[in-house]
Amino acid sequence: MAAPLSADRLLQALRAEGVHVVEVGNWRAHNRNSKGPWGPVNGSIVHHTVTKGTASTVAMVRDGYTALPGPLCHGMIAKDGRVHMVGWGRTNHAGGGDPRVLEQVIAESYGTRPTPPTKGNANGTDGNARFYGWECENLGDGKDPWPRAQYQAIVRVQAALCRAHGWSAKSVIGHREWSADKVDPRGIDMPELRADVAERLKHPASWNPNEEDPMAGITKKDIFDAVWKTDAIGGPADAADHKTNPTWQAQSILKDVQARIRNMDRRMAAQTAAITALAGQVGTGADTQTVVTAVETAIKRAVIDDNTVES
Structure with missing residues (x-):
């Protein structure tokens, strides 16, 4: 278990990992703390937004909608790889989930993936108190692509949190792995994502796998x-x-x-x-x-x- 990072510490960790951060309004003080606790935190959850268009998506996850007030996450990861910070504190992103999954994430004890959840939003454990949340711009229909820039940003964000807390990649789960009610992030293979986060954690935060070796191919x-x-x-x-x-x-x-x-x-x-x-x-x-x-x-x-x- 760990206390949530401060906003400043989060920004430091993200930027060290090479994340392009966009700060939206008063995100540091924008939260749902009046409705319940935030922390101790045990992991990070990846979501999809079921939206199209970065500007409208940022507005939606920041302000919410009639049935669910915002913020709906801590940061929104856009198609171009930019991470828009919209809230810090308790946010409406995880809802209820399976307590067995929480135990496995805390212990980082599962294999390829956590035990399939049997509890959901109505009867599960409060995930808004225990997880960081990251909405990712995607229609969620299984057809909308995940651009490389966006996927790499997701990996970097999760690696930044794990590195800052001393967690392994098993502290990163998808919303569908937390709640029996959810299917997101559709189109992302979570074991593969965790493998990519784990690989990144083997290197310094400044590691850029896209940089070509200047000696590659030289005979x-x-x-x-x-x-x-x-x-x-x-x-x-x-x-x-x-x-x-x-x-x-x-x-x-x-x-x-x-x-x-x-x-x-x-x-x-x-x-x-x-x-x-x-x-x-x-x-x-x-x-x-x-x-x-x-x-x-x-x-x-x-x-x-x-x-x-x-x-």
């Missing part, structure tokens, strides 16, 4: 071409290298790079010697040939000294 041939076949670097001919190094061994590449670095060092030493020699001739009244000779001597000495050190 040794690609590395060879990048190192040898550029005008800036140059290198041995392709055919010659195939004879001496048919598998493009890393040591030969490193040897060539090392040689090029040494060559650059020689050039830098020569430039430094030339500048020093010129500076030494300034103000001496020496003629041009004397200056040239002094510079040439300094350059030769720098390069010869460098070659001696290498050997």
Whole structure:
């Protein structure tokens, strides 16, 4: 059991997980706390809205309707993956549910899915006090698609809550797994969703599985071409290298790079010697040939000294 997160702590957890949050009005103080307790919380429930259109859906889950006052959830996850926060505290989202399911969620003791519920809204345990609730924009007809952006947002939201509370993915259930009266979220496989949440929890909150590995698909041939076949670097001919190094061994590449670095060092030493020699001739009244000779001597000495050190 755990105390509900504060609104600030929730936002911190969601944003750390990469969730795009939209704060709607006075959501921090918008709740149904006057009608009953909120907390301790034991998990999170995923719903579908049976609506179409983000703006109208946000208004509905925030304000409710005649038979059921709002807020109807804590956040609404839109088709584009944005999470609209509409309330914080007790909300009308879970209703009554099966106490056996609550026990299994608290203990995180079930297998693939909780025991099918036999109790519902009229005769079940108060779920509004014990669960976070997330409505997801969908018609709920089994045909309306779940865009990748929306699904990934659902995963991230649930992972953020689990990470913040130290829960496993088994603290995340669908409304149909809580109440015998419900079928939502239709079109989402809850064991698969929990598996995706569990996978996310193995990584830091900043993990982005959509980012491509910059080295993915790169072969040794690609590395060879990048190192040898550029005008800036140059290198041995392709055919010659195939004879001496048919598998493009890393040591030969490193040897060539090392040689090029040494060559650059020689050039830098020569430039430094030339500048020093010129500076030494300034103000001496020496003629041009004397200056040239002094510079040439300094350059030769720098390069010869460098070659001696290498050997």
